[in-house]
Amino acid sequence: MSTIGLGYGHGARGFSLWITSVVMVILAGAVVVARLLQRWQKKMIWWDDYLITAALCFSVLLTVTECSAVKYGYGRHHSDLAPEDAIMARKWWFGAQFAYKIALMLAKSSICAMYYRFFKSASKWFRWSCHSMQIFIISSGIAFLFGTAFQCRPIAAFWNPSVKHSCFRDSAWWISYAVVQILIDVLLLALPISRVFRMKISSSERFGFIFLFSLGLFATATSIIRATTIATSASNPDITWGPIPATIWAVIEANTTIIVGCLPLLRPVFMLCFTWSTKAMTSYTTGKDVEAGNRLPRRFTDSYSANHVVDISGRQQGRDVELFNGLHGVHMLSLVEVSSERACSDDGISFRNYEAE
Structure with a gap:
């Protein structure tokens, strides 16, 4: 060589x-x-x-x-x-x-x-x-x-x-x-x-x-x-x-x-x-909807954390709550629909993306 x-x-x-x-x-x-x-x-x-x-x-x-x-x-x-x-x-x-x-x-x-x-x-x-x-x-x-x-x-x-x-x-x-x-x-x-x-x-x-x-x-x-x-x-x-x-x-x-x-x-x-990341974090740590300035129901702010997803149930039909979605490792803003039935899936909580079909 x-x-x-x-x-x-x-x-x-x-x-x-x-x-x-x-x-x-x-x-x-x-x-x-x-x-x-x-x-x-x-x-x-x-x-x-x-x-x-x-x-x-x-x-x-x-x-x-x-x-x-x-x-x-x-x-x-x-x-x-x-x-x-x-x-x-x-x-x-x-x-x-x-x-x-x-x-x-x-x-x-x-x-x-x-x-x-x-x-x-x-x-x-x-x-x-x-x-x-x-x-x-x-x-x-x-x-x-x-x-x-x-x-x-x-x-x-x-x-x-x-x-x-x-x-x-x-x-x-x-x-x-x-x-x-x-x-x-x-x-x-x-x-x-x-x-x-x-x-x-x-x-x-x-x-x-x-x-x-x-x-x-x-x-x-x-x-x-x-x-x-x-x-x-x-x-x-x-x-x-x-x-x-x-x-x-x-x-x-x-x-x-x-x-x-x-x-x-x-x-x-x-x-x-980006500032929107800070807004989303503030939303779920303080229980405030940053965009609307409204406080989320206590049952949501007390039970949802960054590290694990908990079982959420209740009788608030059709309530849309802004959460910081950790599912699948992608922290995306999502809408959560809570019905009278359990809203849990195998991964934790069922989410519907912020999408207009």
């Missing part, structure tokens, strides 16, 4: 890819761990948590494959590498393409699953939209995985161009994948925003929710930036040096998607910046 590809030789780019891969997976890992700790403490681990954990595992695999490719010279000029090192570098990069696509698919599937948790009482139309998005994310992801595997015939021609072969045009193939990912990002962003605008909440509360879900714009931005690097990366005849810019942005894109997929569930940390 030749000298390690971390910055050696004229114009070497390997170190940039290596450091980006390591830093981004550490950041993504820290955010996912924080999310899982919060969910575990509340005993509310669900499918979106499993999916984001799987996405992180493939992101780790992406880092391993990218760093291994750099080790064999990926990021250096092809003419500077021994033939066997160039082949090994391309083999590792071939594996990295699968890890990248699977990590991205799982992360976006997790975000879509998270919407089921956030909008449990949403309309049938919204739930079917989420179902359709999941199908689109998974089916397109699998299709591109097959395309990646068979982009060259025979497959070995991908890492050994000396073999007689027939391959896709790299630029068209990469751009088509980027366009589909940008489309998915836009649809994932539009789904919750449309629901937030229909919620019966104040303007400051609505802005807070929109801000949280709009964090997905960061992932969309990385997808767009990566798309702008594809033309020059794919058309470069230097097969171990030319694709580096697009590869770096692919690493950033996958890990950024994982990070922004976790941030809404870490809402208590970020929402301290």
Whole structure:
């Protein structure tokens, strides 16, 4: 094996890819761990948590494959590498393409699953939209995985161009994948925003929710930036040096998607910046309806706490009470309808979201 590809030789780019891969997976890992700790403490681990954990595992695999490719010279000029090192570098990069696509698919599937948790009482139309998005994310992801595997015939021609072969045009193939990912990002962003605008909440509360879900714009931005690097990366005849810019942005894109997929569930940390969080906290700790200035009935203020949900019963038909909903780990303002029957479910208390259907 030749000298390690971390910055050696004229114009070497390997170190940039290596450091980006390591830093981004550490950041993504820290955010996912924080999310899982919060969910575990509340005993509310669900499918979106499993999916984001799987996405992180493939992101780790992406880092391993990218760093291994750099080790064999990926990021250096092809003419500077021994033939066997160039082949090994391309083999590792071939594996990295699968890890990248699977990590991205799982992360976006997790975000879509998270919407089921956030909008449990949403309309049938919204739930079917989420179902359709999941199908689109998974089916397109699998299709591109097959395309990646068979982009060259025979497959070995991908890492050994000396073999007689027939391959896709790299630029068209990469751009088509980027366009589909940008489309998915836009649809994932539009789904919750449309629901937030229909919620019966104040303007400051609505802005807070929109801000949280709009964090997905960061992932969309990385997808767009990566798309702008594809033309020059794919058309470069230097097969171990030319694709580096697009590869770096692919690493950033996958890990950024994982990070922004976790941030809404870490809402208590970020929402301290918004005044509506303080209002909601004051509402249930003092027993006052901050917006209306009315005190809540004592039976509600005495029995509801931040740490556990208690059984509430009574004969106050149709009374709407503003509470700070801790169910499912998402502290959202909700309306509670208390009837003459027990208003408890398996999770504690039955909630109806602040939504206008």
